[in-house]
Amino acid sequence: SQQGEEDPQALSIQEGENATMNCSYKTSINNLQWYRQNSGRGLVHLILIRSNEREKHSGRLRVTLDTSKKSSSLLITASRAADTASYFCATEKSNAGNMLTFGGGTRLMVKP
Amino acid sequence: EPEVTQTPSHQVTQMGQEVILRCVPISNHLYFYWYRQILGQKVEFLVSFYNNEISEKSEIFDDQFSVERPDGSNFTLKIRSTKLEDSAMYFCASRGTSASSTDTQYFGPGTRLTVL
Numbered sequence: 604s605q606q607g608e609e610d611p612q613a614l615s616i617q618e619g620e621n622a623t624m625n626c627s628y629k630t631s632i633n634n635l636q637w638y639r640q641n642s643g644r645g646l647v648h649l650i651l652i653r654s655n656e657r658e659k660h661s662g663r664l665r666v667t668l669d670t671s672k673k674s675s676s677l678l679i680t681a682s683r684a685a686d687t688a689s690y691f692c693a694t695e696k697s698n699a700g701n702m703l704t705f706g707g708g709t710r711l712m713v714k715p
Numbered sequence: 716e717p718e719v720t721q722t723p724s725h726q727v728t729q730m731g732q733e734v735i736l737r738c739v740p741i742s743n744h745l746y747f748y749w750y751r752q753i754l755g756q757k758v759e760f761l762v763s764f765y766n767n768e769i770s771e772k773s774e775i776f777d778d779q780f781s782v783e784r785p786d787g788s789n790f791t792l793k794i795r796s797t798k799l800e801d802s803a804m805y806f807c808a809s810r811g812t813s814a815s816s817t818d819t820q821y822f823g824p825g826t827r828l829t830v831l
Contacts (some may be wrong), residue, residue, distance in 0.1 A: 645824035646825075671824065702748070
């Protein structure tokens with residue numbers, strides 16, 4: 604898989620359930636960032652986790668990073684219909700000028 | 716809260732025409748980026764810009780593309796002779812005030828470019 608690949612590609616859950624999305628990458632990174640995109644709209648930054656961090660929380664979001672497995676997960680707890688969107692991980696590689704490499708995204712649908 | 720803005724929100728052009736996409740980064744940011752997203756595909760890096768010069772560019776960013784910071788606030792992407800395959804959403808992003816690699820990149824709402 605390419606740098607920054609999410610799985611699943613699509614996820615459908617009921618409101619109130621938790622949603623977990625995973626991201627894998629291949630090279631060494633400085634940090635990993637998660638973004639959200641509503642259909643046809645801009646990218647909203649959710650959370651950044653540095654390569655020396657293992658877990659980070661922000662509201663209902665929990666991100667983990669396992670650099671030994673080159674993987675990250677995004678957990679959204681107590682999901683709401685408004686969480687329906689595509690979620691992308693993006694990695695900032697070491698020695699790569701801070702450019703972000705995005706994965707293909709997970710399309711999350713939260714049914715009311 | 717400061718935000719990145721982009722104009723226009725939607726640009727329709729004929730193949731072969733020049734287009735300029737405009738961005739106003741967050742005011743105290745020093746690092747600027749352009750990305751694009753073809754419909755249904757991944758967001759792809761185009762170019763990064765710092766201290767009035769390109770710091771990195773991807774294979775996509777060929778001679779048809781150029782960037783400029785014409786004044787203290789705007790950051791533009793020019794496509795000299797558009798092709799059908801340039802149709803995409805173009806995102807501008809800006810990043811902080813230090814050389815730290817742990818700053819968040821903040822994205823604008825995008826310009827949807829349609830080449831006919």
